[in-house]
Amino acid sequence: MISRCEYLSIDLMKKKQLRSKAEKFAKNMLRDAEGGHDWNHIERVLENAKMILKKEKANKHIVLLGILLHDIADPKFQGGDESKGIKISSAFLEEIGVDKTTRKQVMEIVKGISYKGGHNEVKEKSLELQIAQDADRLDAIGAIGIARAFNYGGFSGRKIFDPDQKPRDYKDVKEYRLSDSSTINHFYEKLLKLKDALNTKTAKKMAKNRHEFMVSYLQQFYDEVNGNA
DSSP states (O other): OOOHHHHHHHHHHHHHHHHHHHHHHHHHHTTTOOTTSSHHHHHHHHHHHHHHHTTSOOOHHHHHHHHHHTTTTOGGGTTTOSSHHHHHHHHHHHHTTOOHHHHHHHHHHHHHOOOGGGOSOOSSOOHHHHHHHHHHHHTTSHHHHHHHHHHHHHHTTOOSOOTTOOOOOOSSHHHHHHOOOOHHHHHHHTGGGGGGGOOSHHHHHHHHHHHHHHHHHHHHHHHHHTTOO
């Protein structure tokens, strides 16, 4: 008869093996990804999540699996198709033998992690989704967030700044996805809003310096635009 300790050890080993398979799958899927949504992004989000998990007691396995799979078919690179990543992730989890309950919890993360312009937020979030969201959103602010914003702006052909183009609110996800707003506008349309869109106390503390860095950056940017620096 297997003891409880032996059972827990076997279970832990199995979970690590499943995450290892998910890691290999995600690396392959993201091999040609845009620089702000590539495997390096996944690694940073995983590290953010591990920091949050030290304080917030949630199911680590669910959180990490969800993060590993959350960007394998980002809708912004799929013509706005919200279903592709969900279908691919679900099929992959079933293929590698992830049980139905775990698949359901992981898919909640894959479906709900994205900001989507603040639209279609999941109202009843599991703690695991909250942590995954926070970890992902932390990578969208601060020095890294600034780098990612300008990288994506260049990738998609957006202007850096247009003084005649004002930040705006979007009526729905589709309008948000189709926007050609400048990268500087993106700070006001998303990045500066993320601090207040975080779920956990731990993430909110982590976000403070990152948010302030973006505010300082924008001030410096405008000073240089106006010849004051």
